[in-house]
Amino acid sequence: MSAVTEAAPRPRPLREDVASRRRRVQDLPVALLFILPATIGFVVFLLWPTLRGVWLSFTDATAFQPGGFVGLENYQRMVADPVFWNAFRVTIWYVVLNIGVQTALAVLIAVLMHRLTRSMVVRGIVLTPYLVSNVVAAMLFLMLLDYQLGFVNEVAEALGGDRVMFFGDQSLVIPTIALVNVWRHVGYTALLVFAGLQTIPENLYEAGRVDGASELRMFRSITLPLLRPYLGLVLIVTMIGSFQVFDTVSVATQGGPANASNVIQYYIYEVAFSRGYDFGYASAMSVALMVVLATISILQFRLTRANQNDMA
């Protein structure tokens, strides 16, 4: 395992000779051929839908009619729509809980794996929930946490506690969904953090031990600072995924009770497919979500200096 991940300075040729330049020109068709499949995928599945989505947000298109240009009407409607702002608040509350708990747990698990065991079996077990699909996980917890018949509530009552309306209580529904998704994703996040941990050279810990530092101290002064760029990237990736929470809500609560779990992606889906088939308005909200996510990503990238490493 290499201790230093920073790329070695790239050897730069002093002068490019004519032959190599000609060779590069000859390589161009082949290079393009290799890039083509990925480009087609990118254009068809990302670029085109994105451009089309932005265009639709300025139209009154429905599922069945192409619609015409309406300017900023959809955006004006969005700003005045209390359900949209509720969805926005609910989503942020979800992201805060989901990412907060998930990141803390993931670092804890990763550090334990790093400091205590190298066992592949343990790593495998940690990853297992991630192999369960979101829909299956949602259905599983829907049954486990059911107020009447759920295993968890049966146990709670047997132990003398009260039954809890996990999915039916307005104040508990988002924390419940957030924790269900933590259960599913924490292992994967932990592995990403674990990969970052492995780039930290062992001799730093040896030095720390020689100086008589405790595990906690070493975590604070060695692990955390050197993990920062990895943690930054993990945060950006998981947060974007978290903002897009949909399947758990769709399966477990359909946005209820009374909009308490109506997250933004679910609201967009509903507007587009089950109430007015209003593709124009749904697209406008999608564009808004894209802007928010882009802003957060850039901010995070800057704040965590995820492209810089403190390991000199």
Place this chain on the structure above:
Amino acid sequence: MRKTAPLALAGAVALALSACSGGGPGSEDPATGEITYWLWDSNQLPAYQACADAFTAANPDITVKIEQFAWDDYWTKLTASFVGGSGPDVFVDHLSKYGEFAAQGQIVPLDERIEQDGFDTGIYADGLLDPWQYADGSTYGLPKDFDTTAFFYNADLLDEAGITAEDLWAADWNPDDGGTFEDIIAHLTVDANGVRGDEDGFDPSDVEVYGMGINPNFEETGQMQWANFTGTLDWDYLDTNPWGTRYNFDDPEFQKAVDWFYGLAEKGYAPAAGVFSEETLTQVGSGSVALGTNGSWATRSFMELDGVDVGIAPGPVGPTGERASLFNGVADSISASSDKQDAAWQWVQFLGSTDCQDIVAEHAVVFPAIPESADAALAAFEEKGWDVSAFFAYEEEGRTFLPPITLRAGEVNAVASVAFEDIALGNADADSLTAANDEINRILAE
């Protein structure tokens, strides 16, 4: 980033669907080949499969492929398949939904074909065909069955409480004190100490058996919740039904009834919102609910509940002196996107005929739209020992009313369902419906 996920999803669904429904070998000759038929009720699947078999026996050139999706997924799947231009050829349609599809040109008017083939629409029971006339005057569906709602009760729990089926049939109701109907469900309620809801020392926070279950279906129709009560007021959903443009959720009498209905949970006579995530079928089946509303379509499921002896009583007589139920008809519609219009029409005709409806009647699952087939269904229910007269009590000594039929029903439902759930959750009183009503009327005015 996936901000266009819904669109991409629609595209993917469209691709997938068009890939698997490409014109079969018989697509040039339209009255042959395979047609797809969608329905939502799994209980009716065997009956309609039998119809399809009989149909193919009579028309060997046409086969019918039946696909069933549960109600919650049904309408979303249908919309997605329409967007992809590859919906089912024929599908079971609902009164509260078809206006949207007709407005968007996704289903075809049947009048010309009815006239051409001299199809006799007089065979249907009164009032079943009319609501399928869209605002443009064209007919978009042929009726196949109808339903009303009533109260399914656990006969053993009634016995224990000393209440007879006759008491339930004779119950009256009003929005002020709930009448004798509330007395009955209060007496049927039992708390953890065995104290009944109408006795001293009853603890509404620790109830073992609820007098009345409430379905978790928050809808503008109220069909699964309060419609049996509000129907007995001098009140209707709309200024005119069908195709009204003003809802009446702001009516004080209606709001009083809604407050009474959701207020039962506070008294302990009904479970609070969220306690049961399943319908009254499961609630009554669990033994912890004495009675609950459901539709005639659920009769079979209730009667086949394990270990529970179920009976059916109609809704109580209300302030107008009548009992009342929502009366809903289900019909078959043909997709505009179907490339086998002729074959589809043949199938729809057969579905709406005595031939098919008699087969359905034998299965004792629903009441066919054709009176003589309905009689056959009644006989089939009777043969099984299931007394379904409660569902007909409204026709004989009360009134039935249509669900609200308007344009933009999807948006109306979105606003109404949240408004009613907010009341059930205790976030608001029924007077909050006035604001929701304004919002709905604004949607309808657009």
